[in-house]
Structure formats: structure tokens, C-alpha cells
Amino acid sequence: MxxxxxxxxxxxxxxxxxxxxxxxxxxxxxxxxxxxxxxxxxxxxxxxxxxxxxxxxxxxxxxxxxxxxxxxxxxxxxxxxxxxxxxxxxxxxxxxxxxxxxxxxxxxxxxxxxxxxxxxxxxxxxxxxxxxxxxxxxxxxxxxxxxxxxxxxxxxxxxxxxxxxxxxxxxxxxxxxxxxxxxxxxxxxxxxxxxLADSLVCGCRISVRDTKLAGRKIFVYAGNMGVAQGMDVLLNLACLLQNRSDVGFVFVGRGSDAKRLRLDAQERGLNNVLFFDEIEPDEIPGLYSQCHVGLVALDPRHKTHNIPGKFLSYMQSGLPVLASVNAGNDIVDLIRSARVGRVCTSDSMDILRSNAEQLIEELDSDSGFSPRCKQLADRVxxxxxxxxxxxxxxxx
Structure with missing residues (x-):
């Protein structure tokens, strides 16, 4: 046509x-x-x-x-x-x-x-x-x-x-x-x-091993940082996990809230968090190859359903997800039924932290995470x- x-x-x-x-x-x-x-x-x-x-x-x-x-x-x-x-x-x-x-x-x-x-x-x-x-x-x-x-x-x-x-x-x-x-x-x-089409891992200007987070399990967020994402919950999670020397958070992107979130992390003294400017889309697979968990955040006030593009990119790269989204969102059943991560629909930070820590443990015990993520990307x-x-x- x-x-x-x-x-x-x-x-x-x-x-x-x-x-x-x-x-x-x-x-x-x-x-x-x-x-x-x-x-x-x-x-x-x-x-x-x-x-x-x-x-x-x-x-x-x-x-x-x-x-x-x-x-x-x-x-x-x-x-x-x-x-x-x-x-x-x-x-x-x-x-x-x-x-x-x-x-x-x-x-x-x-x-x-x-x-x-x-x-x-x-x-x-x-x-x-x-x-x-x-x-x-x-x-x-x-x-x-x-x-x-x-x-x-x-x-x-x-x-x-x-x-x-x-x-x-x-x-x-x-x-x-x-x-x-x-x-x-x-x-x-x-x-x-x-x-999302398959992408080759062709390098990335961000090298986690050359940062203070080297050797840690890396939670990564790459994408828009705006009002709709409600990303404060992710910084709150980083704060709760600051006592764990085996965990780090990497945030990459731009958006209306990007500058505010950076300043917030600095004011809190979060030494387990790094922010980077937006990178080329072709560098994303190279970034994800250095990480362990993809982060998804949607403001809980949402009533509409949304499967963010970043979720697809995580699946394609074999990264399980930790998601904090609005209750009833269709992505909840998708994550749970495909067994590709953990998802929280509560505003309780204790529940989100528990999900994060359980997922960290499962990364070492469940070798099927990456294959399941890639299969979901290919199938759907x-x-x-x-x-x-x-x-x-x-x-x-």
C-alpha cells in the first residue's frame, strides 16, 4: 500500500x-x-x-x-x-x-x-x-x-x-x-x-563501572521525567535503600521534572543515585547491558491505562522490571502473568521497598528472568x- x-x-x-x-x-x-x-x-x-x-x-x-x-x-x-x-x-x-x-x-x-x-x-x-x-x-x-x-x-x-x-x-x-x-x-x-524493533548493543557513553555505583545491582530508568511519571516515588525508594551498598539507581533522560529531581537527590545526599542527560536511542541497549532492573513509574492518580515505551525496551533487553503504577492498570496483569518483575499499585513505600528487595534476591535465584522478558517482547x-x-x- x-x-x-x-x-x-x-x-x-x-x-x-x-x-x-x-x-x-x-x-x-x-x-x-x-x-x-x-x-x-x-x-x-x-x-x-x-x-x-x-x-x-x-x-x-x-x-x-x-x-x-x-x-x-x-x-x-x-x-x-x-x-x-x-x-x-x-x-x-x-x-x-x-x-x-x-x-x-x-x-x-x-x-x-x-x-x-x-x-x-x-x-x-x-x-x-x-x-x-x-x-x-x-x-x-x-x-x-x-x-x-x-x-x-x-x-x-x-x-x-x-x-x-x-x-x-x-x-x-x-x-x-x-x-x-x-x-x-x-x-x-x-x-x-x-x-519496538530489535536493537544491537553498540556501546554507550555511560559507563557504570567507572562510577561510584560500580559492582552494584543497578536499577535503571531511561526516558521522560515529567509530571505523568510521578518519579518522586523512585527517589524515595533510593533513599530507603541507601544503606545497601549492593544497590544503585541510574536515571537517564530529560523532562519537566528532571532538574527538580536532580536537586532533590543532591539535597537528600543520596550517594546511591546518578543522573545523566538524555542519550541517543541506539545507546539504550548498551546502557541496559550494564544494568539489572528496569524502573517503571506512573503517577497513581492516573485512571487511564498505559504500557510505557520504556517497558518494551526493558523487555527487549532482558531486564526484569520494578513498577509503581496506578491500580487497575493493564500492565499489572501483564507483568505478573508473564513473570517479568514486580509491580506495586499501593502508595506504601514499605511495600515498594519489599518488592525491590525480593526482586534483588530473585535475580540471583531465577535465571529465567531474561529469557521470559525477551520472549514477551518477541511475542507481543x-x-x-x-x-x-x-x-x-x-x-x-
Missing amino acids: RLVLITDVYPPLRSSGAVQLRDLSIEFVRQGHDITVLVASPDLSEPWTIESWNGVRVMRVRTPKTKDVGYIRRTIGELLMPFYMRHQLKQSPLKNEAWEGVVWYSPTIFLGPIAKFLKTANKCRSYLVIRDIFPEWAVDMGLMGRGLPYLFFKTVAKYQYAAADVIGIQTQGNSVYFSSWLSRYSRRLEVLQNW FAPSTAVRQIVAALRS
């Missing part, structure tokens, strides 16, 4: 979404499809660029800045983004391009207008890959009430849903948020698992499965 994939995250960005879409687009090519990735690129100096990368045609179009800016400026930028994309596309050599299917990725919730435009222009089906439920999670977190801002974002999200023939959600638990969409539009909702989270599912939905 000739497909267009619309997004505002793609390499060289290092976010988990950018890595996922890189892997997805390459897998489309591997399965014989013609894929064009249409990327909103605020830092572009010209209206548009077209490049070929691993067989994928990537068209970047200049749009307003939406990352690392204030909330108001970000909202305005994201609102204008799809209209800038449409304008730049119509001025480009691809203005008369014909596609057989439109796929787009959320977050952001603001790509509905460009997706609907391309769907209508090409008289084809559309597939929305949705990875979080906004603005619902922001309400759960107390970041906004149900006033005018919520109603605005909810209207934008509904417009996006209306543009989709099929919506792929992360877990079955999130289906409750789409009952009105299903009844109104008689369209298709399905679970589309997250995905392969890009090939995601591509076949999306194509089948667009052809149906």
Missing part, C-alpha cells in the same frame, strides 16, 4: 514516540509498502524538505514551535500546526501525491485536521494510533479541572477521533473512553500493542505485528 504517516515526533528527536515511529516506518518498508512520513518540524529553516532514510521517504514541514515552550504558546502552536502542514504540503512536490491510507500518531491530539484533509483528498481509510488519553489523564493528575480548557481540549480530541475509521488503543482498559465514538460513528476500535511487542494489523484495518 501507499501510505502516509503523520506525526510531530521523529528522529533525530530521541523520545520514545520518535523511536517507535522510526521502527514502524522501517517495518512498513520491510513488508513491501510505500511509506511517506509527514513530520511537523518547528526548527526547519525552509518550508519543507524531503529525504530518504532506510527506504522511508520523510517529508519535514515547518510548523510553529511546540516543544520546550510555555503551555499557552504550546497550545497555540499545536492548534496551528496541522494547518501549517497542509499549507506547506500544498506548496511541495508531493502536493498531488496519491495515498491509499492515512495513519497518524497521538499524542499530539491536534493532527485531526491534516489527517481528515488527506483522507478526504485521497478517498481512503484512516487509522489513528493513540498512546495516551488526553485531556482525561491531565484531569486525573489535577493539572486541569473540567472547565473551559478541558472542554477545548476535549473538543479537539473528539475532532481527531471523528477523522479516524479505526482507532488503535494501547490496552483494552482504555476502550471505556471511546464508547460514544463507537456508537456515533459505527467504526472500529482495537487494541494495538506498543512495539514486535513492529511486524503492528504493521500487519494496521494494514489489515486499512484494507478492510
Whole structure:
């Protein structure tokens, strides 16, 4: 099929979404499809660029800045983004391009207008890959009430849903948020698992053995450090385990809470914790090869279900997980049934510490952890499965 994939995250960005879409687009090519990735690129100096990368045609179009800016400026930028994309596309050599299917990725919730435009222009089906439920999670977190801002974002999200023939959600638990969409539009909702391609271990600029944590069992967190993650619980855990000279914590990434968390660790005098800036996605396997347990944290106020991209990367590298997540999240049963780690849904630090210490003991007694993690990644989270599912939905 000739497909267009619309997004505002793609390499060289290092976010988990950018890595996922890189892997997805390459897998489309591997399965014989013609894929064009249409990327909103605020830092572009010209209206548009077209490049070929691993067989994928990537068209970047200049749009307003939406990352690392204030909330108001970000909202305005994201609102204008799809209209800038449409304008730049119509001025480009691809203005008369014909596609057989439109796929787009959320977050952001603001790509509905460009997706609907391309769907209508090409008289084809559309597939929305949705990875979080906004603005619902922001309400759960107390970041906004149900006033005018919520109603605005909810209207934008509904417009996006209306543009989709099929919506792929992360877990079955999130289906409750789409009952009105299903009844109104008689369209298709399905679970589309997250995905991550195999990566070779090709080195990493971080060398744990050259730090004060050398020789310890390393708990690692690599990814976004923002409000949604609720990472204070992980620093609290490090504090509780500070008396153990065999355990260390490594945090790698960026985000709205990254600086605050670093300062907090320094003020507490946590000598079992190290922070590092964000690294290239291709360095992640090299980092994990030096570690023993992957950390997952989601703020307990969440009511939506989420299987973070970092969880997939841990599984792929054979790292069991220690997770602190909201009660009822589908990832709880997944971790327990696949026996790939320990998970806590309580706000009790004693329970989380107990889980951590039990997991440390099991690392030495259970040699099956790594194989089970890798088997889960291969069975459930392969890009090939995601591509076949999306194509089948667009052809149906």
C-alpha cells in the first residue's frame, strides 16, 4: 500500500514516540509498502524538505514551535500546526501525491485536521494510533479541572477521533473512553500493542563501572521525567535503600521534572543515585547491558491505562522490571502473568521497598528472568505485528 504517516515526533528527536515511529516506518518498508512520513518540524529553516532514510521517504514541514515552550504558546502552536502542514504540503512536490491510507500518531491530539484533509483528498481509510488519553489523564493528575480548557481540549480530541475509521488503543482498559465514538460513528476500535524493533548493543557513553555505583545491582530508568511519571516515588525508594551498598539507581533522560529531581537527590545526599542527560536511542541497549532492573513509574492518580515505551525496551533487553503504577492498570496483569518483575499499585513505600528487595534476591535465584522478558517482547511487542494489523484495518 501507499501510505502516509503523520506525526510531530521523529528522529533525530530521541523520545520514545520518535523511536517507535522510526521502527514502524522501517517495518512498513520491510513488508513491501510505500511509506511517506509527514513530520511537523518547528526548527526547519525552509518550508519543507524531503529525504530518504532506510527506504522511508520523510517529508519535514515547518510548523510553529511546540516543544520546550510555555503551555499557552504550546497550545497555540499545536492548534496551528496541522494547518501549517497542509499549507506547506500544498506548496511541495508531493502536493498531488496519491495515498491509499492515512495513519497518524497521538499524542499530539491536534493532527485531526491534516489527517481528515488527506483522507478526504485521497478517498481512503484512516487509522489513528493513540498512546495516551488526553485531556482525561491531565484531569486525573489535577493539572486541569473540567472547565473551559478541558472542554477545548476535549473538543479537539473528539475532532481527531471523528477523522479516524479505526482507532488503535494501547490496552483494552482504555476502550471505556471511546464508547460514544463507537456508537456515533459505527467504526472500529482495537487494541494495538506498543512495539519496538530489535536493537544491537553498540556501546554507550555511560559507563557504570567507572562510577561510584560500580559492582552494584543497578536499577535503571531511561526516558521522560515529567509530571505523568510521578518519579518522586523512585527517589524515595533510593533513599530507603541507601544503606545497601549492593544497590544503585541510574536515571537517564530529560523532562519537566528532571532538574527538580536532580536537586532533590543532591539535597537528600543520596550517594546511591546518578543522573545523566538524555542519550541517543541506539545507546539504550548498551546502557541496559550494564544494568539489572528496569524502573517503571506512573503517577497513581492516573485512571487511564498505559504500557510505557520504556517497558518494551526493558523487555527487549532482558531486564526484569520494578513498577509503581496506578491500580487497575493493564500492565499489572501483564507483568505478573508473564513473570517479568514486580509491580506495586499501593502508595506504601514499605511495600515498594519489599518488592525491590525480593526482586534483588530473585535475580540471583531465577535465571529465567531474561529469557521470559525477551520472549514477551518477541511475542507481543514486535513492529511486524503492528504493521500487519494496521494494514489489515486499512484494507478492510
